[in-house]
Amino acid sequence: MANLPVPSRREYACVDAVVAFEAMNLIREKFRVLLVAGAQVRDLPSDMRAAGQHLDRYEFPQRGIFGTAAAIRVMGDSLGSDDNESLLNALIKYADERSDVEIPLVGGAEAEGIRFRLLVEVDDTFKMADLAYSLAKVTRLASGRDLLLRKLVDRIEKGRRGNGGWAVDLSGRGGSDLLATAHAVRALHTAGRAIAGRDVVVLEQGLTGRDASDYVASFVLLVLLMVRRDGLTGRERGWVTELWERLAPETTKSSEANYDYQIGSRTYYVRVPWQVYLLSCALIAQPATRFLAWRRQRLVLAAFEALASTKGFVYPLSGATPSTRTYAVLYDFFDETRLAFARIPLLGVLSRSMNIVTRIVYGRTAGIAAGVASLIFTVVAVRVWLTSGQGSIGDVATNIVAAAVLALFGLAVGRVRR
Numbered sequence: 001m002a003n004l005p006v007p008s009r010r011e012y013a014c015v016d017a018v019v020a021f022e023a024m025n026l027i028r029e030k031f032r033v034l035l036v037a038g039a040q041v042r043d044l045p046s047d048m049r050a051a052g053q054h055l056d057r058y059e060f061p062q063r064g065i066f067g068t069a070a071a072i073r074v075m076g077d078s079l080g081s082d083d084n085e086s087l088l089n090a091l092i093k094y095a096d097e098r099s100d101v102e103i104p105l106v107g108g109a110e111a112e113g114i115r116f117r118l119l120v121e122v123d124d125t126f127k128m129a130d131l132a133y134s135l136a137k138v139t140r141l142a143s144g145r146d147l148l149l150r151k152l153v154d155r156i157e158k159g160r161r162g163n164g165g166w167a168v169d170l171s172g173r174g175g176s177d178l179l180a181t182a183h184a185v186r187a188l189h190t191a192g193r194a195i196a197g198r199d200v201v202v203l204e205q206g207l208t209g210r211d212a213s214d215y216v217a218s219f220v221l222l223v224l225l226m227v228r229r230d231g232l233t234g235r236e237r238g239w240v241t242e243l244w245e246r247l248a249p250e251t252t253k254s255s256e257a258n259y260d261y262q263i264g265s266r267t268y269y270v271r272v273p274w275q276v277y278l279l280s281c282a283l284i285a286q287p288a289t290r291f292l293a294w295r296r297q298r299l300v301l302a303a304f305e306a307l308a309s310t311k312g313f314v315y316p317l318s319g320a321t322p323s324t325r326t327y328a329v330l331y332d333f334f335d336e337t338r339l340a341f342a343r344i345p346l347l348g349v350l351s352r353s354m355n356i357v358t359r360i361v362y363g364r365t366a367g368i369a370a371g372v373a374s375l376i377f378t379v380v381a382v383r384v385w386l387t388s389g390q391g392s393i394g395d396v397a398t399n400i401v402a403a404a405v406l407a408l409f410g411l412a413v414g415r416v417r418r
Contacts, residue, residue, distance in 0.1 A: 164198030
């Protein structure tokens, strides 16, 4: 694996397209190693690959849909590399033929247990929606992609409840579940299927009625923003602001939530990395203001530092092992960040200005250069606020104040060094 540059706090105050791209490379490489060397693939046919819950437990043979869907999402950008393309095709083949492969690998009573688990799995809204979403993000050139995706989205649409929304069980048992509905809507929207108005109403009512925890609301809001990306209004941006204000005290420490759900007599869970979802909401709804505010950037840069570390990106309360699904969510976020910088040139101007100031302050040259760079940053920040209509001046005020403080600090440092 190549040595990739890690953005230190002496060089970066804001993420940029380069950081986002390198984060994606880091994640993809971790998945590649797992798919080549992990015990998850040792008893599979040579033309199949799979992943499990853990990203770096190479000796642990567990594999499943959540992990395999995560691997498909990450490796889905790999066409152009023969080795990675082969891995992607092998993942899709396993996802499509999982039932046919797994049962013959075991015998006796254990085979019955596997058969029952696989039957339940195809009715699990979260798992089927995750897999459909990942496939929808893959290029149509990937072998087996179109047929499997079509089967999945047809199955998801068939599982829609009559009055809108989805249960956690695609067979229709149980009432509507807000988080399951959000996952189903995201999958269908990404696959290009039309989203029924009654499904959007279910999401909106759940969000505004506070029918679920704020952690769940972070993903529900993200899906609503994705569906309405081209026509966002002050209403949606207001939801982002309100949710950030409610959850801000909990962003000082790295944290995620687990969401328990029941199918039949068994209880399952799905991870909810709500801090990453919140960042994605800010990126979509308020990219030039709230997303670039220093509190948000602190979280983004900390995530990159963790990705590049030996330990990896983990949530302390969720265990010491990186999660394949959480890494795929991070991959999504950094991919969205990279695309946002390509779509909105002023994001690059703002980010570069703040990073220039940071490097000057920590470098050997200060004074006039720091003042000029901070002035540019301030002017551009105000201009973006005036023209974007994406938030209040308070959203960029911290950046403006930080630029001024850094410039003054740079002058002081320069004088001390002389």
